[in-house]
Amino acid sequence: GKFITIEDLNVHNTSSSAHADIRTKITNDINTHNTSSSAHSDIRTKITSDINTHNLSNSAHSAAFTAHNNDKNAHNKITDAIKALKGTSAFDTSVSKSITEIITLLGMGGIMAAKFDANAGFVKFANGFTIQWGTSEPNFRNWDPNKKKYGCKLPIAFEHGILFAAGQTETGDDVNHYTYININHAPRESTKEEVVFWTWVDWDWSHIKFRLSWMAFGY
Numbered sequence: 539g540k541f542i543t544i545e546d547l548n549v550h551n552t553s554s555s556a557h558a559d560i561r562t563k564i565t566n567d568i569n570t571h572n573t574s575s576s577a578h579s580d581i582r583t584k585i586t587s588d589i590n591t592h593n594l595s596n597s598a599h600s601a602a603f604t605a606h607n608n609d610k611n612a613h614n615k616i617t618d619a620i621k622a623l624k625g626t627s628a629f630d631t632s633v634s635k636s637i638t639e640i641i642t643l644l645g646m647g648g649i650m651a652a653k654f655d656a657n658a659g660f661v662k663f664a665n666g667f668t669i670q671w672g673t674s675e676p677n678f679r680n681w682d683p684n685k686k687k688y689g690c691k692l693p694i695a696f697e698h699g700i701l702f703a704a705g706q707t708e709t710g711d712d713v714n715h716y717t718y719i720n721i722n723h724a725p726r727e728s729t730k731e732e733v734v735f736w737t738w739v740d741w742d743w744s745h746i747k748f749r750l751s752w753m754a755f756g757y
Contacts, residue, residue: 670753
């Protein structure tokens with residue numbers, strides 16, 4: 539018989555047609571196995587069970603969730619929307635609590651936000667209607683004929699505009715108890731952010747220790 543040499547084996551093993559029938563069968567068997575719905579069923583069942591157990595666990599990701607929820611910058615879009623809706627940034631740091639309060643207030647049609655300050659305050663209702671008030675400045679001063687226009691910045695901006703505004707003369711004259719200044723609201727010069735008044739006097743002596751207080755309604 540003929541002896542097989544090392545060279546013959548090398549030629550055989552490196553031939554693309556060597557063991558073709560065996561390789562084809564192995565490839566077909568692997569493909570059949572991998573596409574079978576029952577292949578690795580025990581492994582897949584265990585993996586699915588482990589994932590479900592993990593996702594339903596109260597402790598899964600608890601540290602990550604806690605850190606996320608305590609991050610003041612994690613919910614910027616939500617908190618910005620709350621600020622816009624409530625008209626103020628002075629809301630509870632708990633986003634969920636603020637949202638719950640807003641939903642409750644919307645259902646009640648009640649007060650959404652308020653700031654009770656004699657110099658600059660407001661009350662905003664759930665339907666958007668807002669009452670605001672304030673003073674031109676904290677101190678009483680003699681009326682200045684060179685300053686007839688008073689622009690008073692609103693505590694919060696009206697979403698649509700001012701419906702009505704009125705100014706009032708307040709006196710700080712503890713002797714005569716009399717300060718008389720004429721005040722007119724200027725709606726065309728007023729904006730969503732500022733209410734404007736024009737003032738003048740009929741008697742020169744009546745301008746002592748003046749302060750303008752105002753109230754505006756809008757939505």
